[in-house]
Ligand code: SF4
């Protein structure tokens with residue numbers, strides 16, 4: 633089924649861009665926007681609360697549903713209390729895990745050095761808390777002035793852009809195996825398609841490696857293929873010196889395994 637990008641964009645524009653996954657869509661607001669465009673209930677965005685559920689119902693001409701409940705109390709604007717994360721810096725061991733986890737790149741620091749959160753950028757999504765091995769990140773209530781409707785749109789646009797840049801960088805890093813991997817692999821295809829149709833967002837590239845035969849493969853498969861090729865070469869060399877029935881069978885098995893794996897990675 634082809635995607636209705638104009639509608640997805642309109643829905644996505646109403647979502648807070650916290651990228652927290654609390655709506656049940658692990659990869660953030662865009663996958664939820666897509667699901668809503670395909671008929672999923674539009675009351676699941678927890679940080680958006682009732683105002684976002686109402687705006688979505690209005691946009692889609694659907695009945696108004698009660699927004700799913702947050703664990704936080706409701707603010708004056710009808711949304712759940714905004715939160716911010718704060719690192720207890722004296723306890724931070726500089727492992728960098730929180731940096732990869734933060735969808736909007738609100739954390740700075742480098743290996744073995746103390747890390748800090750730019751509180752202005754932090755959305756309180758909590759995604760940095762579980763990966764922290766020393767549990768030194770706290771959540772506190774954000775009592776800054778509530779943004780106007782116009783400011784809210786500006787904030788969302790900024791968070792969306794930051795997330796798309798984060799996706800491209802983190803997925804590339806995952807394939808190159810640099811630094812800790814703390815978040816499940818993001819499905820970049822939807823983001824890449826969306827960014828091709830919507831000019832206002834940064835281009836997201838699908839991250840995959842291409843072999844000399846033109847096959848798209850992920851990092852895990854690349855390693856397995858390399859291992860199989862090495863074993864095959866070794867056996868071929870041994871067999872060229874002396875024939876051995878057991879080694880010949882082993883070679884055939886490895887070659888079949890290699891073919892299967894290459895077939896799977898198309
Ligand atoms: S902000 Fe709302 S729509 Fe976006 S990921 Fe979180 S719950 Fe889902």
Ligand code: SF4
Nearest residue numbers: 734754755757758760
């Ligand atoms: S610092 Fe933590 S809570 Fe704040 S936006 Fe980043 S991951 Fe979310």
Ligand code: SF4
Nearest residue numbers: 724725727728730764
């Ligand atoms: S995950 Fe925790 S310990 Fe590691 S850098 Fe972040 S705050 Fe510091």
